[in-house]
Amino acid sequence: MHAFLDSIGYSRWILQVLLVTPLVGMVLVVVSRSAWARVVALCVGLFEFVISLGLWWAFDPSNGGMQFVTRVDWLPQWGVSYYVGLDGLSIFMVLLSTAMMPLLVWGSWHQIDFKQRGFYALLLALKVGMIGVFVSLDLFLFYCFWELLLVPMYFIIGIWGSTRRLYASEKFFIYTFSGSLLMLVAIIAMVWTVGQGTGTYSFAYDYLLAHKDLLGDKAPWLFAAFALAFAVKVPVFPFHTWLPDAHGEAPTAGSVDLAVILLKMGTYGFLRFAVPFFTAFALSPTVSNVVVVLAVIGIVYGALVSMVQPDLKRVVAYSSVSHLGFVMLGIWAGTVQSVQGAIMVMIAHGISTGALFFLVGMLYERRHTRMIADFGGLARVAPLLAAAFTVTAFAAIGLPGLNGFIGEFLVLLGSFGRFPWATGFATTVVIFAAAYLLWAVQRVFFNRLSNPENEKVRDLNLRELAVMIPLIAAMVWMGIYPRPILRRTEAASIRYVETVRPHVPPAVLGVPGQTIEARR
Numbered sequence: 001m002h003a004f005l006d007s008i009g010y011s012r013w014i015l016q017v018l019l020v021t022p023l024v025g026m027v028l029v030v031v032s033r034s035a036w037a038r039v040v041a042l043c044v045g046l047f048e049f050v051i052s053l054g055l056w057w058a059f060d061p062s063n064g065g066m067q068f069v070t071r072v073d074w075l076p077q078w079g080v081s082y083y084v085g086l087d088g089l090s091i092f093m094v095l096l097s098t099a100m101m102p103l104l105v106w107g108s109w110h111q112i113d114f115k116q117r118g119f120y121a122l123l124l125a126l127k128v129g130m131i132g133v134f135v136s137l138d139l140f141l142f143y144c145f146w147e148l149l150l151v152p153m154y155f156i157i158g159i160w161g162s163t164r165r166l167y168a169s170e171k172f173f174i175y176t177f178s179g180s181l182l183m184l185v186a187i188i189a190m191v192w193t194v195g196q197g198t199g200t201y202s203f204a205y206d207y208l209l210a211h212k213d214l215l216g217d218k219a220p221w222l223f224a225a226f227a228l229a230f231a232v233k234v235p236v237f238p239f240h241t242w243l244p245d246a247h248g249e250a251p252t253a254g255s256v257d258l259a260v261i262l263l264k265m266g267t268y269g270f271l272r273f274a275v276p277f278f279t280a281f282a283l284s285p286t287v288s289n290v291v292v293v294l295a296v297i298g299i300v301y302g303a304l305v306s307m308v309q310p311d312l313k314r315v316v317a318y319s320s321v322s323h324l325g326f327v328m329l330g331i332w333a334g335t336v337q338s339v340q341g342a343i344m345v346m347i348a349h350g351i352s353t354g355a356l357f358f359l360v361g362m363l364y365e366r367r368h369t370r371m372i373a374d375f376g377g378l379a380r381v382a383p384l385l386a387a388a389f390t391v392t393a394f395a396a397i398g399l400p401g402l403n404g405f406i407g408e409f410l411v412l413l414g415s416f417g418r419f420p421w422a423t424g425f426a427t428t429v430v431i432f433a434a435a436y437l438l439w440a441v442q443r444v445f446f447n448r449l450s451n452p453e454n455e456k457v458r459d460l461n462l463r464e465l466a467v468m469i470p471l472i473a474a475m476v477w478m479g480i481y482p483r484p485i486l487r488r489t490e491a492a493s494i495r496y497v498e499t500v501r502p503h504v505p506p507a508v509l510g511v512p513g514q515t516i517e518a519r520r
Helices: 002-007 010-031 034-052 054-058 091-107 116-135 139-148 150-160 165-198 205-210 212-233 242-249 252-277 285-307 312-333 336-367 383-396 403-415 420-446 452-456 462-480 483-503
Strands: 067-075 080-086
Touching: 002 010, 002 054, 010 034, 010 054, 010 067, 010 080, 010 091, 010 116, 034 054, 034 091, 034 116, 054 067, 054 091, 080 116, 080 139, 091 116, 091 252, 091 336, 091 462, 091 483, 116 139, 116 150, 116 252, 139 150, 139 165, 139 205, 150 165, 150 252, 165 205, 165 212, 165 242, 205 212, 205 252, 212 252, 242 252, 242 312, 252 312, 252 336, 252 483, 285 312, 285 420, 312 336, 312 403, 312 420, 336 383, 336 403, 336 462, 336 483, 383 403, 383 420, 383 462, 403 420, 403 462
Parallel strands: none
Antiparallel strands: 067 080
């Protein structure tokens, strides 16, 4: 496979093709007949997923730097270039994006029954923005892709959402756009400040990172602007209030995209930009304590609020607030284990929470309600649906052998040395997660079948099985054999830790008896 990929110059063109293919797909969807829009979108999604699989073999796990790099001057008078690449922190976000596209189309096959061309065109536009965010190595290019995502998601929620869709879409847009504008100001200020000191004005990531010491006393303010934009997107408590409304009102495809990729953009932003650029301030004791306290509050708050939600979709939505708190804890601990754990939680959360949203959408298609009280005893009439939901819930709560366990274990292992009390407290929340998800599973699938309308609920069909089987297979594979993923994220995690190393206590940088040098 390596020889074949080298022979076709795969590493030189793959990122460009991944960015252009959805754009071409948008045009094809718009000019096609409405009834064919979903077929065209499915073919485009499958094509992009198949060609993206080559990244798995073409990626060099021993290289912690950027790979598949392409750089072309775009606006040279402003220091802007088309500059893209991938490393171990971003490759699985791109693979998740491409893998989800065909599943999103299959999952929306019957749910979207009007304005189909607009819906699938916007879904492809989302894909361009998602991939662009994770491959951009020029901050101007990164900001363009970051903002591009807002428009299609705004319309997907506002047009194809539920009853309160307009309120939810406006709230989503205002929250995320406000944070993003501050980040734009911070980017311009960074480029200007570094340019004043070096005489070269450039938006290139590595150039700004190499000259970050020139930011001086501006660093705290710039960090605050970046952090606010990313904290809203994660979302970190108390910037999370847009998330339950957006998830609750969005169509299934919108909720899945939010869970799988959009929420990860915030945590990825902290890993790639906010912490490496402003390390001294970001990892100072005061800021670290504030972030970790907010992360732990989010973990506990998300779990407790999930318990009392009457709407099954909101149970899953609030669980995201809880899970992503683990990612923030892992990033700020700054150890190889915690960073790898944070990446694993991001991947696992995308798969298992995406699957839960798919299943809630399938329930809604059958009963036109998401209220937990309206269900009960569905396991008797829809055993495959019940089994899929139960396995996915086990994965989401971090049961050993499934994907959620590995990431949370590594985060807790890597964070304990630096934040023992916060880590210990966060560990207890695993019990809450088990409580709210298993309680929901019991009430929906295993209580007495007392409502006659539930007796008519049909089981999963072949199309729905085609959506769920790959996701459940990924949960089991990651839980039993995570080594291939850990191997591809390790070098980049070590490189990240070496960047922040002077600001992390040496005693907590690695597992006792195993230094970073030894791991290399």
